[in-house]
Amino acid sequence: MAAYLDHAATSPIRPEIAALISHLHDQNLGNPSGKHGAARRATAILDSSREEIALIVGGDPGGVIFTSGGTESDNLAIFGILQRLEKGGKVVISQIEHRAVLVSAQEACDQFGFELVKAPVGADGVVDIDRLNDLMDESVVLVSIMASNNELGTIEPISEISKIVRKMSPHAIVHSDAVQAAGWLPIGEIFNEVDMISLSAHKLGGPVGVGALVTKKGVTIAPHNHGGGQERGRRSGTVDVVGAASLSAALKAVNASEWAKALTLTQSLEKGLRENIKGLEVTVSQDKRVSGTLHVIIQGVEGEEVLFLLDEYGVAASAGSACSSGSIAPSHVLQAIGAGQSGTAAIRFSLGWSSNQDEINEAIVATTKAVEQLRSSTGIPK
Amino acid sequence: MKIAVGMSGGVDSSVAAALLMEQGHEVIGVTLKLWGGLSDSGCCSVSDVEDARRVALRLGIDHHVWGMTEGFDEKVVDPYVESHAIGETPNPCIECNRHIKFDAMFKRAMRLGFDAIATGHYARVEKSSDSSSDRARLFRSVDQLKDQSYVLSGTDPKVLEHTFFPLGAMTKDEVRQVAAKLNFPTAAKPDSQDVCFILATGGRKEFLEERIPLTPGKLVDHATGEVVGEVPALEVMTVGQRREIGHDSEGQRRYVLDVNMKSKEVRIGRLEHLLDKTLKLRDVNFFDGFPQDGTPFIVQVSAHGKPLEAIWTENGVIELSQAQRRVASGQTVAFYDAESGTEVLGGGIVDRRESII
Numbered sequence: 165m166a167a168y169l170d171h172a173a174t175s176p177i178r179p180e181i182a183a184l185i186s187h188l189h190d191q192n193l194g195n196p197s198g199k200h201g202a203a204r205r206a207t208a209i210l211d212s213s214r215e216e217i218a219l220i221v222g223g224d225p226g227g228v229i230f231t232s233g234g235t236e237s238d239n240l241a242i243f244g245i246l247q248r249l250e251k252g253g254k255v256v257i258s259q260i261e262h263r264a265v266l267v268s269a270q271e272a273c274d275q276f277g278f279e280l281v282k283a284p285v286g287a288d289g290v291v292d293i294d295r296l297n298d299l300m301d302e303s304v305v306l307v308s309i310m311a312s313n314n315e316l317g318t319i320e321p322i323s324e325i326s327k328i329v330r331k332m333s334p335h336a337i338v339h340s341d342a343v344q345a346a347g348w349l350p351i352g353e354i355f356n357e358v359d360m361i362s363l364s365a366h367k368l369g370g371p372v373g374v375g376a377l378v379t380k381k382g383v384t385i386a387p388h389n390h391g392g393g394q395e396r397g398r399r400s401g402t403v404d405v406v407g408a409a410s411l412s413a414a415l416k417a418v419n420a421s422e423w424a425k426a427l428t429l430t431q432s433l434e435k436g437l438r439e440n441i442k443g444l445e446v447t448v449s450q451d452k453r454v455s456g457t458l459h460v461i462i463q464g465v466e467g468e469e470v471l472f473l474l475d476e477y478g479v480a481a482s483a484g485s486a487c488s489s490g491s492i493a494p495s496h497v498l499q500a501i502g503a504g505q506s507g508t509a510a511i512r513f514s515l516g517w518s519s520n521q522d523e524i525n526e527a528i529v530a531t532t533k534a535v536e537q538l539r540s541s542t543g544i545p546k
Numbered sequence: 547m548k549i550a551v552g553m554s555g556g557v558d559s560s561v562a563a564a565l566l567m568e569q570g571h572e573v574i575g576v577t578l579k580l581w582g583g584l585s586d587s588g589c590c591s592v593s594d595v596e597d598a599r600r601v602a603l604r605l606g607i608d609h610h611v612w613g614m615t616e617g618f619d620e621k622v623v624d625p626y627v628e629s630h631a632i633g634e635t636p637n638p639c640i641e642c643n644r645h646i647k648f649d650a651m652f653k654r655a656m657r658l659g660f661d662a663i664a665t666g667h668y669a670r671v672e673k674s675s676d677s678s679s680d681r682a683r684l685f686r687s688v689d690q691l692k693d694q695s696y697v698l699s700g701t702d703p704k705v706l707e708h709t710f711f712p713l714g715a716m717t718k719d720e721v722r723q724v725a726a727k728l729n730f731p732t733a734a735k736p737d738s739q740d741v742c743f744i745l746a747t748g749g750r751k752e753f754l755e756e757r758i759p760l761t762p763g764k765l766v767d768h769a770t771g772e773v774v775g776e777v778p779a780l781e782v783m784t785v786g787q788r789r790e791i792g793h794d795s796e797g798q799r800r801y802v803l804d805v806n807m808k809s810k811e812v813r814i815g816r817l818e819h820l821l822d823k824t825l826k827l828r829d830v831n832f833f834d835g836f837p838q839d840g841t842p843f844i845v846q847v848s849a850h851g852k853p854l855e856a857i858w859t860e861n862g863v864i865e866l867s868q869a870q871r872r873v874a875s876g877q878t879v880a881f882y883d884a885e886s887g888t889e890v891l892g893g894g895i896v897d898r899r900e901s902i903i
Contacts, residue, residue, distance in 0.1 A: 468613060472658055493582075493615065506616060543653025545708055 166478045167523035167530070171367070171516030172314055172344060172457055173482055178369035178517055181413050185371065188406045195402055197392070206405045213405075213412040217376060220415045221361065222352040224381050229395045230408050233375035234343035235264035236388075237362035238308075240377050240399065241339045242268050244385035245306050251277030253305035256336075258283045258291050258320070259500040264362075265308050265341055266496070278305065289318040289448050289501050291325060300332035307338045311345035311354045311361070315497045315512060316448050317457025319349065326357040337383060343367055343375070347418050347516065348426075348454035359383050363411065369517045370414030374407030417517070426515045427455035429524050433513060434458055436528035441535050447503060447510070456515045465538045467509035473534035474511075479527050482512045547661040548572045549710060552647055553609070555597020556735050557725045558666030558713055563605055564728055565712040566664055574660075575602040575609040578651060580618040580642070581743045600731045614650050621645035623743060627757050630750070633807040634876030634898065635784045637697075637849075638741055644700040652705050662708040668692040670714035671706050681833060682706035684890040686882070689717040696846050699880035699893035703833055751782045761810060765791060768803055768815035780805055783812050785874035786820060803872065821869040827862040827879055827894035834891070844887035846880045847873045847896070853887050862894065 168176065177185075188209065194202030196210050211225075218225040231237045242265065246255065257269050259282045273280040283296045291309060307329050311322050322340055329336050342354050342361040347368045355361050360383060364375040379385060391400030430450070437444055443463035453459075462470065467483045474481050483495075494504025504510050513527060551563040553575040567573050577598040595611055602609035622641045629636035647665065655663045668687035674680055681703040687693045701709075713721055740746065744753050754760060760779035767774045775791070777783060787802040791814050794800050801820045804813040825847070830836075837843075837858050845856045845864065855867035864879070873879070875898040883889045 466654075469654060469657060472610065476659075537659070538657050541657040543656040545656055545704065 167526040168480045169513040169515060169519070169523060169527055170480045170482045171347075171519070172317070172512065172514030174366045174372060175347075175369045175516040176518055177371060178414065178417055180417065181370055181410050184413055185406055185410055188409060193405055196405060197394070197402070209409050210403055210405050213408040216412040217363075217378065217415060220351060220412075221355040221378050223355055223378050226396065227379040227381060227383070229377045229379065229385070229398050230403050230411070231375045231377055231399060232373055232404075233366070234262070234341065234362050234364035237343075237364070237375050237377040238262070238264040238339075238341055239268045240385060240388045241360050241362060241379075242272050242306065242308060243388050244377075244398070245337050245339075245383075246272045246276045246278055247386040248384065249276070249278075249305055253303045254279045254281055254301075255306045255308070256281045256283055256296075256299055256304055257307070258285060258309045260285050260289060260313050260316075260318075260497045261308065261310055262314050262341055262343070265310070269308060283309070285318075285500050287501050287503075288452055289313055289316040289497070290452055291320050293321060293324050293328065296325060297328050297332065300328055300336075302333060302335065304329070304333035304336045307333070307336050308341065309338075310341040310343075311349060312342075312454050313497060314344045315495060315510075316459045316501070317344070317453040317512075317514070318448050319345075319452060319454055322354050322357050344457075345454065346415065348423055348456050351415070355380075363415070365407065365411040365414045368414035368418055370410045371407060374404055374411050376411060422517055423455045426519060429515055429519055429521065430455060430458045430513070432521065433524045433527060436524070437531060440528060440532040444535075447501070456519075458513045460511050460513075461503055462509045462511065462535055464507065465509045465535055466507070467511060469538050470509045470511055470531070470534050473537060474527075474530050477526075477530035477533065479530040481527070482514070483510060548574070548659065549662045549664050550574050550576045550651070550655040550658075550660045552651060552663065552665045553577050553598040553601060554666075555594050555599075555601060556666070557730065558668075558721060559598075560601040560605075560666070560730050561721045561724045561728075562664055562666040562710075562712040563601070563607065564724065566710060567605060567607070569712075573605075573607050575599075575605075575607050576651070576655075577609070577611050578646065579611050579613045580615060580622075580646065582615045582619075583743060597731070597735065604728070604730060612651065612654060614646055617650045618642070618646055621650075626741075627754060629876045630754055630781045631758050631807075632898075633780060633783075633805040635874035636876040637878050638743075639849075640697050640700055640878050643697055648698075648701045648705045648709070652708070656708070662710055664710035664712060666713055667694045667698060667711050668713050668718075669695040669698050669711050671709055671711055673707055682709075685714070686888045686890075687711075687714045687716075692718050694849075695882075695890050696849055696851075696878070696880045699878065699890050700831070749782075751779055754779070754781055761807065763805075763810040763812055766811045766813050767794070768813045768819050774814070777812055780807060780810060780812060786871050801871075817871075820871050822872045823866050823869045825856075825864050825866070825873060825879060826897045827864065828897040830862050830892065830894035832881070832892035842884040843891070844882040844884055846882065847877060853882065855884075862897070 192202055193206040196207040214225045214228045217228050255273055255278045281299055284292050286292050309325055329338050338358040339360040340358045343364045346363050360379045366372040385398045387398050389400050394400050394403055445461045447459040498504030549571045553559040563573050577595045599609045622638050626636050626638045652663050670685040672683040686695045760781050763777050763780040764773045765775035783802055783805045785802050791800050798816050800814045803815050803819055839860050841858045843856050844853045856864045873896045875896045877896045879894050881892045
């Protein structure tokens with residue numbers, strides 16, 4: 165028995181992408197900056213991948229900067245903007261950003277002299293639009309709010325957020341970490357509202373180690389790493405051509421029928437867990453979350469213990485944030501929504517392209533069994 | 547049996563895991579994440595976790611990190627700070643054993659369906675099924691120099707019943723030989739010595755300073771009653787200490803005899819003033835109920851202290867057969883049987899006494 169329900173951490177590679185990678189590695193691709201056939205073959209693949217990604221998100225190929233993944237894209241976006249601006253303005257992010265934004269925004273603000281302001285979210289994990297409105301003024305130079313939260317799976321109202329920013333802070337650049345959203349929401353609609361988005365391949369069934377920052381025309385990014393001037397001088401370092409092709413392939417593979425399937429599966433999971441486990445609450449209701457993520461809070465058990473038993477029963481799930489494991493303090497996301505108190509378990513089930521009903525059934529049985537075992541034992545032997 | 551072995555990545559716990567595997571047990575390695583702050587063993591003890599994981603990989607067993615920082619703060623760190631704040635000298639490792647390793651970790655292991663836990667401590671357990679007693683019994687290890695029964699003296703026999711100390715019957719040399727044979731990546735890792743959450747650079751003072759206001763005090767010569775100096779922080783002074791207080795007018799070494807937070811005084815004097823034959827205890831626990839007055843015991847008053855003959859008297863006072871250097875309040879006293887001095891029968895905490903001589 166095995167159920168992999170941790171796609172939001174990393175999704176298994178799609179067979180067609182694994183085949184593509186293997187195929188490309190057999191093509192004797194050179195360094196795209198070379199002056200020979202092998203280099204030209206690489207350049208052709210790189211160029212077409214860039215064009216395909218631009219087409220999918222509705223941007224310009226020149227705005228696609230390939231990176232090593234979501235974290236680098238977020239860092240490049242935030243440092244790349246703040247580094248070239250005069251100090252003194254405000255940077256607005258949400259309370260529940262991924263640490264790649266949370267920490268890099270704090271670091272960049274400290275380094276370059278900006279004030280960091282965190283927009284609050286409601287108990288449902290959605291950015292509070294009215295309070296965001298109150299925070300915005302002409303001094304805001306950068307806004308970075310994720311399109312979907314990695315722990316909870318919330319859908320953030322990027323369109324409304326963008327409208328407020330454009331009206332109240334006309335000079336602000338808007339960035340959105342769309343790493344979690346890209347697999348579950350129309351990415352073109354998100355990009356349309358903002359100036360930059362971060363993408364990562366391995367959340368979509370592509371390989372770990374490649375992502376992109378996609379910028380709109382006219383958005384100038386100062387380089388974060390320096391060297392050979394690749395990616396129009398914005399990200400030096402030999403471009404991972406196979407990775408670029410894989411990211412493009414992963415974005416193309418994502419489709420609405422996967423969303424519909426995942427929605428049915430998470431609904432089934434929610435129903436099964438609710439029926440079998442008392443004291444279980446679904447953190448974000450279905451209308452406010454992406455179809456692939458179900459986050460629950462279970463009373464009277466510890467998250468680490470539930471996950472340990474789920475693992476023993478062959479079910480891979482997560483406490484929500486891969487970076488905070490080992491800590492039992494609630495994550496900043498749970499703190500922001502007032503959840504995750506001691507003596508409760510916060511568990512994230514996240515689905516992906518390979519998920520099926522059998523896995524959901526196994527997860528329901530395993531979670532029920534784990535919670536029953538933990539609740540019935542005090543830990544003191546008879 | 548399915549056993550959760552507490553692994554620090556050091557030689558002892560690594561060998562303990564290996565021996566249990568050799569005996570045919572199903573072993574899973576567990577490293578506790580106890581401290582969220584800075585530590586000499588790496589930020590958040592990350593290096594310990596990595597070392598333990600490498601050993602687990604070598605052994606071919608699963609390794610898990612169990613986060614217990616909240617319990618550690620509440621049961622170990624906060625009481626440590628509070629104890630110093632009233633002028634005592636606590637032993638946080640004993641509290642950690644009692645409340646975290648042999649309570650929180652144990653209970654978690656039981657809830658998760660393990661049959662037992664194990665650690666690399668040097669001590670021996672005799673399960674009730676192997677003895678005439680109806681409870682598990684705790685004994686000193688075979689290696690007298692490494693014996694850690696003292697720091698385990700607060701462990702509940704119900705927990706010991708489901709606990710293994712695979713190194714209890716071995717010497718450290720034998721353990722090192724096993725480690726070398728198994729070619730553990732961390733075979734040369736030194737034994738941990740100090741309190742894990744206190745940095746060597748800043749010491750206790752810096753740690754306490756960040757948490758409580760420290761109290762300056764006067765150094766008072768016990769013989770003359772004269773004030774002979776000052777100390778910046780009474781909270782870090784320990785009975786028996788001779789560092790930082792210099793010599794007397796005749797060039798004799800001086801020792802801290804008492805730390806009094808009320809009068810803000812540190813009494814200092816010569817070694818002979820430090821010697822004492824009685825110890826008053828609190829929080830006393832005997833596994834088989836309180837003994838009668840006059841019952842003889844062997845006691846140990848520090849982690850590697852020598853065994854002392856003593857007699858239990860009423861009101862938690864023990865009389866030592868020979869005068870010893872006074873033990874700081876907050877320290878643990880372990881009781882051993884008077885005959886062999888090898889079986890732990892209970893323990894207690896040294897209490898403060900108003901009159902010291």
